[in-house]
Amino acid sequence: MASITLKDLVKAYGDTEVLHHIDGQIADGEFVVIVGPSGCGKSTLLRMIAGLETVTGGDIQIADQVVNDLEPADRDIAMVFQNYALYPHMTVRENMAYGLKIRRISKAEINRRVEEAADILEIRPYLERKPRQLSGGQRQRVAMGRAIVRDPQVFLFDEPLSNLDAKLRVQMRLEIRKLQQKLGVTSIYVTHDQVEAMTLGDRLMVLNGGYVEQFGTPIELYDRPQSMFVGGFIGSPAMNFLPADADGATITLANGTTLAGEVRAGAVTMGIRPEHLIRSEAGPVRLKVQMMEQLGANTLLHGVLEGTQTEMVASLPGHVTAELGAVLSFEAAAETLHFFAPDTQKRIE
Amino acid sequence: MLKRVHFPSSVLPFLLVAPQIIVTVVFFLWPAAQAIYQSFLIEDAFGLSTEFVWFENFELLFADAHYLDSFWRTLFFSAAVALLSMSVALILAGFADRIVRGATAYRTLLIWPYAVAPVLAGALWVFMFNPTLGIFPYFLDMLGVDWNHYLNGSQAMALVIFAAAWKQIAYNFLFYLAAMQSIPLSLIEAAAIDGAGPVRRFKDFVFPLISPTTFFLLVINAVYAFFDTFGIIHAITQGGPANSTTILVYKVFNDGFVGLDLGGSAAQSVILMFLVIIMTVVQFRYVERKVEY
Numbered sequence: 019m020a021s022i023t024l025k026d027l028v029k030a031y032g033d034t035e036v037l038h039h040i041d042g043q044i045a046d047g048e049f050v051v052i053v054g055p056s057g058c059g060k061s062t063l064l065r066m067i068a069g070l071e072t073v074t075g076g077d078i079q080i081a082d083q084v085v086n087d088l089e090p091a092d093r094d095i096a097m098v099f100q101n102y103a104l105y106p107h108m109t110v111r112e113n114m115a116y117g118l119k120i121r122r123i124s125k126a127e128i129n130r131r132v133e134e135a136a137d138i139l140e141i142r143p144y145l146e147r148k149p150r151q152l153s154g155g156q157r158q159r160v161a162m163g164r165a166i167v168r169d170p171q172v173f174l175f176d177e178p179l180s181n182l183d184a185k186l187r188v189q190m191r192l193e194i195r196k197l198q199q200k201l202g203v204t205s206i207y208v209t210h211d212q213v214e215a216m217t218l219g220d221r222l223m224v225l226n227g228g229y230v231e232q233f234g235t236p237i238e239l240y241d242r243p244q245s246m247f248v249g250g251f252i253g254s255p256a257m258n259f260l261p262a263d264a265d266g267a268t269i270t271l272a273n274g275t276t277l278a279g280e281v282r283a284g285a286v287t288m289g290i291r292p293e294h295l296i297r298s299e300a301g302p303v304r305l306k307v308q309m310m311e312q313l314g315a316n317t318l319l320h321g322v323l324e325g326t327q328t329e330m331v332a333s334l335p336g337h338v339t340a341e342l343g344a345v346l347s348f349e350a351a352a353e354t355l356h357f358f359a360p361d362t363q364k365r366i367e
Numbered sequence: 368m369l370k371r372v373h374f375p376s377s378v379l380p381f382l383l384v385a386p387q388i389i390v391t392v393v394f395f396l397w398p399a400a401q402a403i404y405q406s407f408l409i410e411d412a413f414g415l416s417t418e419f420v421w422f423e424n425f426e427l428l429f430a431d432a433h434y435l436d437s438f439w440r441t442l443f444f445s446a447a448v449a450l451l452s453m454s455v456a457l458i459l460a461g462f463a464d465r466i467v468r469g470a471t472a473y474r475t476l477l478i479w480p481y482a483v484a485p486v487l488a489g490a491l492w493v494f495m496f497n498p499t500l501g502i503f504p505y506f507l508d509m510l511g512v513d514w515n516h517y518l519n520g521s522q523a524m525a526l527v528i529f530a531a532a533w534k535q536i537a538y539n540f541l542f543y544l545a546a547m548q549s550i551p552l553s554l555i556e557a558a559a560i561d562g563a564g565p566v567r568r569f570k571d572f573v574f575p576l577i578s579p580t581t582f583f584l585l586v587i588n589a590v591y592a593f594f595d596t597f598g599i600i601h602a603i604t605q606g607g608p609a610n611s612t613t614i615l616v617y618k619v620f621n622d623g624f625v626g627l628d629l630g631g632s633a634a635q636s637v638i639l640m641f642l643v644i645i646m647t648v649v650q651f652r653y654v655e656r657k658v659e660y
Contacts, residue, residue, distance in 0.1 A: 068560060070559070070560075103551065103556065104554075116571075117561035120563055
């Protein structure tokens with residue numbers, strides 16, 4: 019068990035800096051998800067913590083020890099890879115036992131720990147099989163088992179569910195969460211899937227272009243996104259962004275309609291989540307419908323803000339039918355409106 | 368119902384495969400048939416008459432202590448060449464696999480020896496190890512080794528083994544490097560996180576995972592040592608001293624074209640032919656085994 023501290027962490031390849039001064043505190047036993055679009059540096063960050071990439075600047079501390087120059091083997095971590103990275107020429111048992119064998123743990127103890135982990139993951143019947151004889155989900159479990167038996171201070175997950183089909187992914191997601199809560203091991207999990215991130219993480223670190231956009235609990239990120247990027251990235255469908263003018267008491271949208279809202283005067287970008295738009299005949303937000311998606315539980319109306327080219331989406335509960343080209347009016351509660359500065363894209367309180 | 372595409376029959380396909388078939392027949396099948404036929408004949412000492420003797424040539428061969436000696440010598444030579452060239456290639460590939468910068472340059476330079484003709488390779492080694500002119504005997508002399516492969520059979524054998532192995536290292540290196548690079552990096556990383564150091568990773572992962580390549584190269588190297596080393600031996604030792612480097616393929620030449628025992632020489636080449644057939648079958652039968660990652 020250990021806390022992890024990232025201090026002013028920098029990674030550069032030659033002159034190209036890919037991670038810019040990352041700071042973060044991960045408490046003992048916490049489950050932190052690093053989330054961001056592809057190429058944002060999230061895997062690089064994880065691999066630096068694992069010791070598979072060198073640190074260009076700053077410090078990584080695991081359990082108050084700076085590990086920058088320690089080999090992966092000496093950091094007391096276990097990692098689950100995206101492609102599982104099982105050893106193809108070894109049986110499941112040998113795969114799980116390998117790390118223990120290297121550490122010269124007694125045969126009896128190895129067997130005990132492997133079988134205990136196999137019971138937790140329900141892979142006991144497959145212990146004598148080779149990885150190629152297993153299905154994707156079973157391989158995933160073996161990869162987890164290999165991490166568990168080591169009883170490390172930290173678990174690192176590098177998009178471990180992205181090779182599974184949708185149903186299995188949801189199931190494994192819950193299992194990983196349950197397992198982590200049961201074992202209480204500090205975990206860092208990398209994914210590009212915001213739903214996975216929201217459901218798994220105690221806290222989320224949103225990365226974009228090598229910068230930390232926001233680091234907080236899923237609800238904090240949803241309720242108070244600190245930047246337009248986080249607003250658009252967390253939540254599905256994505257937040258609508260409408261350019262607007264504010265005078266301190268009212269907000270004027272691009273098509274001239276106004277609504278009440280207290281924010282500093284000047285040009286702002288108003289963010290409103292599709293699910294926070296409420297039908298209202300006299301509502302100020304007027305959406306011209308261009309496409310509908312019936313999802314059963316709710317209906318997505320895609321279109322533009324009437325009179326402009328600004329695209330927006332509304333999500334309404336249940337079945338809704340609307341003519342294409344029709345204009346529907348919506349209102350939104352003041353506390354569900356988010357305001358961002360158009361230039362810095364940061365939140366305005 | 369079986370559905371197949373039918374083309375109207377024409378001579379075109381036959382014309383297209385004809386060159387390959389003609390080459391095979393003229394340069395492989397016909398000489399092989401000639402060798403088999405000749406292995407049943409014995410000529411008299413003056414080459415004026417031949418007699419059809421069925422398997423007498425083979426009987427004579429297997430009763431001949433020189434031939435059996437040459438057989439064991441060939442096995443030793445092949446094993447030594449394969450072992451030496453493969454292990455050096457494996458070590459080089461292991462290091463080259465870790466290199467990122469300038470990898471292409473190393474690979475290009477390492478493949479060059481393969482392009483050197485066997486006779487030239489032999490000539491190079493002859494000059495380097497010439498007892499009176501060569502640079503290596505000079506160094507060896509400082510170490511107290513009296514090098515003269517013209518007199519010392521063991522030294523002659525060592526020299527042809529080095530020369531033959533050196534030429535094959537490039538080929539083995541390429542295959543080993545390709546095999547190592549096809550191992551997913553994450554697997555090696557997983558092993559590193561599990562606590563295995565570089566040597567342990569090589570022993571536990573790299574070597575087992577490239578074992579199909581090792582087997583393939585073993586067959587290829589054995590075939591090479593058996594059949595393609597004639598030029599090297601001819602240039603360096605001519606089979607001497609006292610037959611100490613006369614391997615089977617050299618003995619075929621020596622008995623046939625120097626000793627003019629055409630029947631016996633043909634019988635030897637027929638035996639070699641069957642050996643190469645067996646090796647090829649082994650290779651095709653087992654090399655197809657692939658490792659799945």
